[in-house]
Amino acid sequence: MMSKFATPVAFFAGLAVGGATAWYCAKEKYAHIAEQEIASVKEAYARREQEQPAETPATTLTPGRPPEKPSIVDYAQKVQEAGYTDYSRTVEPKPGPKPGELPYVISPDEFGEIEEYTKVSLTHFADGVLADECGEVVDNVEEIVGDALEHIGEYEEDCVHVRNDARRCDYEILEDLREFSEFQETLPPNH
Known part of the structure; x- marks a missing residue:
């Protein structure tokens, strides 16, 4: 009678040990892949920071203070230099009566x-x-x-x-x- 009981117990014990081993191996594998990805992203940001021109100041975040924004005048000038077209001024309005003037x-x-x-x-x-x-x-x-x-x-x-x-x-x-x-x-x- 012991053999009938021992076989399922051994089967489930083997299943549990095998599942735990597979979980541990998968965890180690994906942790290693995640570390490689994080390292490559850090490296890409470090290269980007070195290649950034000196005239563009990097935005620094100070805890408790919002990031500094450029003034609206500077922004407007930057947009104008980039080739902005004011389409609201490209078509001349038609002369005629104003709304509510005509019966x-x-x-x-x-x-x-x-x-x-x-x-x-x-x-x-x-x-x-x-x-x-x-x-x-x-x-x-x-x-x-x-x-x-x-x-x-x-x-x-x-x-x-x-x-x-x-x-x-x-x-x-x-x-x-x-x-x-x-x-x-x-x-x-x-x-």
């Missing part, structure tokens, strides 16, 4: 949604005249409503809404099939 078409839902903006109703007559409710003709159509007359009917038939941020106004332009002279006949005589 633009808005949806009917947007009309009057800004409380600080004045709501104005204008009428575009068949003969091309643009006038307000009192019959006052709008002379500077482009400045007031931009190209809005070209957009009549896009949202609603015979109507377009325009926002002019420069004047802080929302305009509703209704199309009228009459000519302006016919409209003037309907105005009170004092007008």
